[in-house]
Amino acid sequence: MLIETKKLTKTFGGLVAVNEVDFTIEKGKINAIIGPNGAGKSTFFNLLSGSYSPTSGRIFYKGKDITKLPPNKIARLGVARTFQTTNLFEQSTVLDNVIVGHRLRTESNLLDAVLRTKRFKREEEKCRDKAMEVLDFVGLTHVRDQLAVSITQEEKKRVAFALALATDPEIVFLDEPTAGINPGETEGLADLMEKMVEQQITVCLIEHKMKMIMALADKIMVLNYGEKIAEGTAEEIMNNQAVIEAYLGGDASA
Amino acid sequence: MGSLLKKRGWIIGFILAAILFPFVSQNEYFLHILTLAFIWMIAVYGLNLLAGYTGYLSLAHAGFFAIGAYTLGLLTVKAGLNYWIALVLACFLTSAIGAVVGLVALRTREHFFAIYTLCVGYIIYLVIDKWDSLTGGVRGLIGIPAPTSVGPISFQTPLSQYYLILFFLLFTVLVMYRIIHSLTGRTFIAIRNSEDLAQTIGISTMKNKLLVFVISTFFAGLAGALYASFIRFIGPDIGYITIIFDLLTYLLVGGIGTLAGPIVGTFLIVTVSQSLQFLQDYRMLIFGPLLTLLIIFYPRGIVGAYHDWRMKSLAKKKQQLNRKQTYVHTQSTETEKKIKEG
Numbered sequence: 001m002l003i004e005t006k007k008l009t010k011t012f013g014g015l016v017a018v019n020e021v022d023f024t025i026e027k028g029k030i031n032a033i034i035g036p037n038g039a040g041k042s043t044f045f046n047l048l049s050g051s052y053s054p055t056s057g058r059i060f061y062k063g064k065d066i067t068k069l070p071p072n073k074i075a076r077l078g079v080a081r082t083f084q085t086t087n088l089f090e091q092s093t094v095l096d097n098v099i100v101g102h103r104l105r106t107e108s109n110l111l112d113a114v115l116r117t118k119r120f121k122r123e124e125e126k127c128r129d130k131a132m133e134v135l136d137f138v139g140l141t142h143v144r145d146q147l148a149v150s151i152t153q154e155e156k157k158r159v160a161f162a163l164a165l166a167t168d169p170e171i172v173f174l175d176e177p178t179a180g181i182n183p184g185e186t187e188g189l190a191d192l193m194e195k196m197v198e199q200q201i202t203v204c205l206i207e208h209k210m211k212m213i214m215a216l217a218d219k220i221m222v223l224n225y226g227e228k229i230a231e232g233t234a235e236e237i238m239n240n241q242a243v244i245e246a247y248l249g250g251d252a253s254a
Numbered sequence: 255m256g257s258l259l260k261k262r263g264w265i266i267g268f269i270l271a272a273i274l275f276p277f278v279s280q281n282e283y284f285l286h287i288l289t290l291a292f293i294w295m296i297a298v299y300g301l302n303l304l305a306g307y308t309g310y311l312s313l314a315h316a317g318f319f320a321i322g323a324y325t326l327g328l329l330t331v332k333a334g335l336n337y338w339i340a341l342v343l344a345c346f347l348t349s350a351i352g353a354v355v356g357l358v359a360l361r362t363r364e365h366f367f368a369i370y371t372l373c374v375g376y377i378i379y380l381v382i383d384k385w386d387s388l389t390g391g392v393r394g395l396i397g398i399p400a401p402t403s404v405g406p407i408s409f410q411t412p413l414s415q416y417y418l419i420l421f422f423l424l425f426t427v428l429v430m431y432r433i434i435h436s437l438t439g440r441t442f443i444a445i446r447n448s449e450d451l452a453q454t455i456g457i458s459t460m461k462n463k464l465l466v467f468v469i470s471t472f473f474a475g476l477a478g479a480l481y482a483s484f485i486r487f488i489g490p491d492i493g494y495i496t497i498i499f500d501l502l503t504y505l506l507v508g509g510i511g512t513l514a515g516p517i518v519g520t521f522l523i524v525t526v527s528q529s530l531q532f533l534q535d536y537r538m539l540i541f542g543p544l545l546t547l548l549i550i551f552y553p554r555g556i557v558g559a560y561h562d563w564r565m566k567s568l569a570k571k572k573q574q575l576n577r578k579q580t581y582v583h584t585q586s587t588e589t590e591k592k593i594k595e596g
Contacts, residue, residue, distance in 0.1 A: 049454055075456035087448035091561070100440040104456025110465060113436035114429055120436065127437060147565065167455050 002027045002171055002202050003048065003079075008057035010043055017043040019226040020057065025171065030197055031204040032213050034237075035223035036246060041206045042084075044223065045175055048204075049081045050074040076104055080169035084176050086160035090149035094140060094159055097148050098131040101166025105130075127166075134165040137199075138192060154185040161192065165201070172196065174205040178212065190216050214238065222246065268517065272420055276413055289416045291524040292423045293481050298504050298516035299426050300473030305502075306511030307434060308466045309446035313498050314355065314371035317378030318471045320493025322348045322478025324382060327395040327488050337402045341479050348475025349468045356467035360460065363449075375498060383490040394489030398482050419480055426473060431513060433469070442466055446511075503541075507548060509555030518556055 003025040010018040018040045025031045033041050046052040048059060050071035059067045066074055088097050106127060112120040135144055138158040143151050148159070157177060164172050174193070178186040190212055193203050207213045213220065214234040222230040222237060224246040230237055237243055276285060297319055305311045322344045329340035359370050382389050389395065401409040401418060409418050433439050441462050444452040449459050482488050491497075508519020523541075530537045552559040 051450065051454070070458075071450075071453040072456050072458045075454055081454050083448075083451060083454075087451055089443060089447050091565075096440075100437070100444045100457075101455050103437055103441055103444075106437060108437055110433065110438050110469070113438040114432050116432065123437060150569070163451075163455060 001025070002062060003204075004060045005048070006058045006060070008044070008047060008059065009055045010040075010047055010052060011055045016226050018047065018054075018223075021223070021226075021228045023221055023228065023231070025202060025204055026219065027170075027202050028197060028200060029202060029218040030193060030216055031202070032217035032220045033204070033206050033223060034208075034210070034213060034220060039223040040226040041223055042175060043226075045081065045173055045206060049079060049173055072104070075167055075169075078168065078170035079173070080164035080167045080171070081173035082160040082164050082175055082177060084179060086156055086163070088148040088156065088159060090147065092148065093145050094148055094151060094155075095128075095131055095135065095144045097159060098135060098162050098166055099127045101134070101163045102127040102130040102168070104167055130166050130168075131162070134162040137165060137195070138162045154181045154188070157181065157189060158192070161189075165196075169201060171202040171204060174203065176206050176208065178207065178209060186212055264514070269424065273417075276416060282412055285412055285416055287524060287528055289412070289419050289484060290481075291520050292416075292419045293477050293484065294501065294504060294524070295423055295516050295520045296426045296480070297474050297477035298501050298508075298520055299430050300470040300477070301501055302505055302510065302512075302516050303430060303433065303442070303473075304466050304470035305505065306515070307439065307446060308442045308463060310360070310463065310467070311368045312359075312371045312467070312470065313368055313495075313502075314359075314375035314378070315470070315474045315501060316495065316497035317375035317493050318348050318352060318474035319478040319481070319497065320378060320382055320488075320490070321351055322475030323482040323488050323492055324389055324395065324478075325475070326479035326482045327398045328388070330399050330483075331395060331397055337399060337483065338404075341401075341476075341483075344479040345472050345475045348478070349472040352471025352475075353464065353468050356464050356471075360463045360467060372495070372498075375493070376495060379490060379493040379495070382493050389490070392490060394487060395482075396487050398486045398488065400486065401483055415484055419484065422476065422480060426476070427513075427517075434513060503545060505555075507545065507555055509557030509559075511554060512557040512561065515555050515557045522556070 001024050003023075005021055005023045007020045007022060008018055009016070009020050021044065023044075033044060035041050043052065047054050050066070050069055050073070054067060057067075058065060061074070061077060061079065064077075066077065069077075106123040108117070108120045108123045111117075112123075132141075132144070135141055138161050140155060140158050140162065143155055148156070151159070161172075161174075161177070164174075177193075178189050181189070186209060193205070193216065196203055205217075214237075217234060220230075220232065220234060220237045221228055222240070222243050224242075229242045229246060230240045232240070275288065279285070297315065301312065301315050325344035325347050326340050329335040329343060330337055333340075335343075355371075355374055359367060359374065362370050383391060385391070400415065403409065407414070409415055433442075441452075441457055444455070444457060445459055445462060452459055478492070481492065504519040504523055505516060506519070507523055508517065509515030527537055527541075530540065533540070548555070554561070
């Protein structure tokens with residue numbers, strides 16, 4: 001068990017966005033969180049990555065309590081995430097955008113930069129190599145030297161993956177990784193997620209595309225109005241009465 | 255590689271022009287104006303690292319400029335300290351005050367940060383203006399000594415001061431170049447792009463923002479201290495709000511978030527406003543609309559516009575090259591076909 005939440009709750013004023021959710025993420029699998037719009041999926045993600053602090057409940061990473069840690073410290077432990085929209089620096093190249101991703105594994109500081117020390121040179125090299133490696137992994141070597149402004153939407157998604165992977169994560173949270181791209185490209189990204197799992201990187205994603213999730217995910221959790229209504233394999237979820245009601249409304253047999 | 259060589263050419267050209275200028279023109283007035291411009295450039299570089307590369311627009315920097323100037327002035331005039339020790343202390347005191355202000359100011363973002371720092375800048379001005387017993391109030395501080403000699407080199411003449419300040423400017427540019435072209439610089443740029451994203455890739459945003467703020471105030475302090483020993487008289491108006499807006503105009507015209515921007519912008523505006531002196535205050539009638547147009551059409555200033563133009567023309571060339579290649583390619587396959595068919 002890589003990540004475990006216990007009675008995780010987040011309220012915004014009177015609104016309960018996430019309500020006492022118990023969830024576990026297993027190592028080396030593709031985990032998915034699904035649910036209708038406004039079900040609290042993104043809030044749940046923000047809690048796990050430390051962007052929000054929970055109102056109550058606890059989060060454990062490899063048995064360690066990370067509930068109160070800020071996002072940058074959680075990232076150091078090996079938890080990476082992507083956003084629905086990635087803000088790339090458009091005037092610089094794809095490679096330059098990804099290099100900073102490995103910054104958290106380096107030590108060189110301002111003095112190293114100004115004096116151009118050995119450590120500085122070694123770590124610049126290390127970050128550049130890492131960026132090349134992850135760009136190769138996500139299949140973007142050919143656009144490496146292009147400006148970020150000129151690449152396609154799907155390529156931007158891949159850059160976001162690369163940036164997350166450059167942090168040397170054990171688990172990657174992907175917030176709607178295939179939103180806004182066409183079915184053919186969606187398949188390509190699904191393959192990439194499977195490739196990540198092969199590399200022992202656990203994946204957890206939020207998605208709307210049901211067909212893709214059912215084929216891809218090893219384990220699915222369904223949220224509705226901030227509450228967990230089901231958890232299990234794709235088959236279990238598809239036959240779950242509560243899930244069918246949440247999605248279709250009313251009785252399934254009707 | 256070609257662009258790197260070209261960049262090096264620009265830098266060497268600039269240094270040579272700056273070194274040779276006094277030999278070409280014997281006019282002391284021009285020398286004075288140019289030396290002053292160099293001082294402003296140092297301050298604008300400090301502002302650029304914070305506002306341009308990290309995305310935090312500080313309007314307190316005229317205040318920090320004044321703190322640097324007054325620290326040097328007071329330490330040399332009232333405490334009788336050696337000039338160079340006073341210069342170092344001025345820079346460090348300014349950064350120390352910068353660190354304290356930054357700790358509070360950096361908890362705000364965007365407009366709120368700008369408004370907060372504007373207030374801080376004004377408070378610094380008021381303190382200098384009203385603390386009569388220490389700063390001399392509106393009467394200012396007179397008789398600040400020129401830099402004392404280092405070995406055989408003395409800094410009593412305008413020419414020697416010109417070279418001294420040019421040296422500090424080049425030092426500033428070198429430091430900025432190295433910061434920006436490093437992992438540390440990339441960290442700052444990541445914060446500017448998106449603080450949320452920066453945090454999730456493991457960057458401690460508060461620590462880095464504070465670091466930038468301190469570096470930035472260091473250079474404001476350095477510029478202020480150099481100003482004090484160059485003009486040799488300072489009044490509270492050097493910390494006034496108009497100064498920060500001058501600095502900001504230089505930065506915006508030259509190009510915010512570009513390495514050459516501060517030099518280009520400051521040089522251009524200082525020289526142009528000198529030659530438009532006959533218009534007196536009506537100068538602003540020309541500058542105002544021009545600045546507005548520039549910001550609308552070229553938000554990254556003259557240098558940014560030049561970069562974009564070069565990138566576009568490079569991309570076009572590449573495209574043409576590609577088209578030619580595919581054309582040649584299809585032709586060769588066609589001939590191959592013909593041969594086979596033949």
